[in-house]
Amino acid sequence: MRILGIDPGSRITGYGVVATNGHDVGFIACGTIRTGDETDFSHRLLTIFRDLSEIIRTHRPTVAAIEDIFINHNPRSALKLGHARGAAVVAAMHHNLDVFDYPARQVKQTVAGYGQAEKRQVQHMVRTLLQLSSTPSQDAADALAVAICHAHQRLYGR
Amino acid sequence: MRILGIDPGSRITGYGVVATNGHDVGFIACGTIRTGDETDFSHRLLTIFRDLSEIIRTHRPTVAAIEDIFINHNPRSALKLGHARGAAVVAAMHHNLDVFDYPARQVKQTVAGYGQAEKRQVQHMVRTLLQLSSTPSQDAADALAVAICHAHQRLYGR
Numbered sequence: 001m002r003i004l005g006i007d008p009g010s011r012i013t014g015y016g017v018v019a020t021n022g023h024d025v026g027f028i029a030c031g032t033i034r035t036g037d038e039t040d041f042s043h044r045l046l047t048i049f050r051d052l053s054e055i056i057r058t059h060r061p062t063v064a065a066i067e068d069i070f071i072n073h074n075p076r077s078a079l080k081l082g083h084a085r086g087a088a089v090v091a092a093m094h095h096n097l098d099v100f101d102y103p104a105r106q107v108k109q110t111v112a113g114y115g116q117a118e119k120r121q122v123q124h125m126v127r128t129l130l131q132l133s134s135t136p137s138q139d140a141a142d143a144l145a146v147a148i149c150h151a152h153q154r155l156y157g158r
Numbered sequence: 159m160r161i162l163g164i165d166p167g168s169r170i171t172g173y174g175v176v177a178t179n180g181h182d183v184g185f186i187a188c189g190t191i192r193t194g195d196e197t198d199f200s201h202r203l204l205t206i207f208r209d210l211s212e213i214i215r216t217h218r219p220t221v222a223a224i225e226d227i228f229i230n231h232n233p234r235s236a237l238k239l240g241h242a243r244g245a246a247v248v249a250a251m252h253h254n255l256d257v258f259d260y261p262a263r264q265v266k267q268t269v270a271g272y273g274q275a276e277k278r279q280v281q282h283m284v285r286t287l288l289q290l291s292s293t294p295s296q297d298a299a300d301a302l303a304v305a306i307c308h309a310h311q312r313l314y315g316r
């Protein structure tokens with residue numbers, strides 16, 4: 001099973017693809033979709049949709065895992081993040097991937113053993129767990145972390 | 159020019175298509191996309207994307223006009239609405255439509271002459287302006303109103 005992890009954002013969307021055979025989790029690909037240079041917000045959403053579509057066609061994941069967005073106190077940023085996350089969910093669904101949501105706390109608990117783990121801890125643990133030769137960027141690491149979280153969920157249940 | 163107006167919502171998305179020859183604005187189609195029965199939020203977003211795609215293929219609009227979402231004080235509902243609006247924007251952009259945003263106040267001002275007009279006034283004026291034989295539903299009327307707003311914007315500028 002190949003899992004596409006997505007960490008959506010209106011400026012940077014992280015993605016990570018892992019494979020699992022039921023025992024181990026292996027690294028396939030990761031990276032970021034940068035949309036911050038585009039002045040028009042609608043074009044940013046299209047870029048998220050199109051780039052994720054391309055990534056899905058290339059790496060052929062069968063499911064997608066997306067971190068639940070932390071609801072902060074600013075409705076304006078919640079609205080923006082909602083747009084970006086909506087574009088990402090539609091890209092995955094449109095390519096027939098099942099989409100699973102995971103709270104950030106569960107993702108951190110899974111990869112770092114601690115629900116309040118810092119970003120750098122997540123980066124470090126993702127590198128270790130997937131035996132990567134270099135540390136992925138924060139957004140790519142977050143995307144890989146949610147993909148790993150889904151793999152573990154499938155293996156060990158809740 | 160054919161204009162697709164969209165009033166996005168996570169349960170009901172209104173749409174309306176109008177045509178303008180540079181002088182008059184004529185009715186082409188309107189309706190609603192209902193997603194409230196689907197329990198899974200991701201499936202709702204896919205339905206918005208797919209149904210709008212089908213409407214675009216059927217009626218061949220060249221631009222889309224979408225009302226800016228009113229930012230209320232609830233970040234959770236802003237996040238949900240953001241998802242729905244993101245799915246709608248991506249559907250339009252993916253089919254090569256230019257997307258224009260209009261504040262609700264401007265839409266109401268255009269169709270009802272008053273930025274604080276009530277929903278029923280908007281419904282009534284949309285029916286009158288487009289010479290419809292029956293009153294469209296609230297969501298369809300809001301979608302037609304934003305399409306009319308874009309047509310007037312093109313004709314008379316700001």
